Amino acid sequence: MIRVINLSADEELKIPGIPQSKLHTALEVGIIGAFLSLITWLHYRWANAPLSYHAVLQLLYYLPVAHSAAKHGLKGGVLAALAASAAYGIYFATDSGHDIIYDSMQVVLINMIGWVTGALAHSEKKIARQYLDISLKQEELIGELEERNAAVAAAKKNLEREVAERKALEEWLRRSEGLTAMGHLAAGVAHEIRNPLSIIRATMQILEEEQGSNPSVRECSGIIKEECDRMNAVIEEFLRFARPAPPKFEPVRLTDVIEDVLLLTTKFISRQGIGVVKEVPARLKPAWADPSQIKQVLINLIINSVEAMPQGGTLRLTLADKGKVREIRLKDSGIGIPPDLIAQIFGPFFSTKPKGTGLGLSIVGRIMENHKGTVKVESKQGEGTEFCLTLPGAGE
Numbered sequence: 001m002i003r004v005i006n007l008s009a010d011e012e013l014k015i016p017g018i019p020q021s022k023l024h025t026a027l028e029v030g031i032i033g034a035f036l037s038l039i040t041w042l043h044y045r046w047a048n049a050p051l052s053y054h055a056v057l058q059l060l061y062y063l064p065v066a067h068s069a070a071k072h073g074l075k076g077g078v079l080a081a082l083a084a085s086a087a088y089g090i091y092f093a094t095d096s097g098h099d100i101i102y103d104s105m106q107v108v109l110i111n112m113i114g115w116v117t118g119a120l121a122h123s124e125k126k127i128a129r130q131y132l133d134i135s136l137k138q139e140e141l142i143g144e145l146e147e148r149n150a151a152v153a154a155a156k157k158n159l160e161r162e163v164a165e166r167k168a169l170e171e172w173l174r175r176s177e178g179l180t181a182m183g184h185l186a187a188g189v190a191h192e193i194r195n196p197l198s199i200i201r202a203t204m205q206i207l208e209e210e211q212g213s214n215p216s217v218r219e220c221s222g223i224i225k226e227e228c229d230r231m232n233a234v235i236e237e238f239l240r241f242a243r244p245a246p247p248k249f250e251p252v253r254l255t256d257v258i259e260d261v262l263l264l265t266t267k268f269i270s271r272q273g274i275g276v277v278k279e280v281p282a283r284l285k286p287a288w289a290d291p292s293q294i295k296q297v298l299i300n301l302i303i304n305s306v307e308a309m310p311q312g313g314t315l316r317l318t319l320a321d322k323g324k325v326r327e328i329r330l331k332d333s334g335i336g337i338p339p340d341l342i343a344q345i346f347g348p349f350f351s352t353k354p355k356g357t358g359l360g361l362s363i364v365g366r367i368m369e370n371h372k373g374t375v376k377v378e379s380k381q382g383e384g385t386e387f388c389l390t391l392p393g394a395g396e
Helices: 018-044 053-059 063-095 101-208 215-242 253-273 291-308 339-344 362-372
Strands: 249-253 275-279 287-289 313-322 326-333 376-380 384-392
Touching: 018 053, 018 063, 018 362, 053 101, 063 101, 101 215, 215 291, 215 313, 249 253, 249 291, 253 275, 253 291, 253 313, 253 326, 291 326, 291 362, 291 384, 339 376, 362 376
Parallel strands: 275 313
Antiparallel strands: 249 287, 313 326, 326 384, 376 384
């Protein structure tokens, strides 16, 4: 029984025990041998044909030689040339009437084609291999260069971060030393002024009671008591700055803190024609903080924001969970802060307001520092200011 095996275009003939490379070589040698044998047979078959037929058949001997040389280099070209020479030699050696010189030149030409084509192919493959090696080496060098560039960029970034952190630490130390010294001075001055102020106010109260019928006395007394109250408020702020109470930490729901602060400041905000927008997530993990001090921070910032919007505007409050910290953002649409003043706003006694004490933001900075949190500010003149506070998360 004859069994017919159909192979698809993607399938290859495989013989067990024979490597594919050797099988392909054997098939190629067989095809070349069959082709040379066919040419030689046609020479005998057309022995009495015109010479032009035999000239064409002689040229066909070059095809397998050129193919083998181009594919397998010098070795393939030489072997194919020898095989073609042998096949052609058998023909003209066994058939009389040939021009020995002409046929010998044909054999020499066949071998020259095998040698020259094989040498050229071998040289081309060698150049191609060298080019491939150079390309691979170039890619390897480019990869190493990219890795080094990435390492340099990372090192530069780390260095810049370390420099920035060092500058921030130096600035914090400088400011901390200044705040401590200023705090002690403020506490001493406040203590010395507070008692005389209380005596002056009490004296004016007695004078007003005794001379209450005199309009001038009553007017002057009212002015003096009002100024005493204002100075006393400034002193209270000095003392809060100089001797801040240590925070009483507990898990704090910042959503409740925001609600309490807005409840306290809603009338003050609405009188200025300012709308409030809240962006509060449905679920927010608690912060680790002193709720009363965080309320003080937010009230100070809200007062600043409202005073920065004399023509009304929008106050936006945003809460967010940022992994191990909780973030509070407070953004207004006010007049903004000049760029050259932003670095100074957290310093003590710095204020751009005519009646400001310059301690509000200093107290904010001190409280956030005691909470191991951060406070950052971004501002554009004519567009508004945004304060960003971060607090440690409870249990983080």
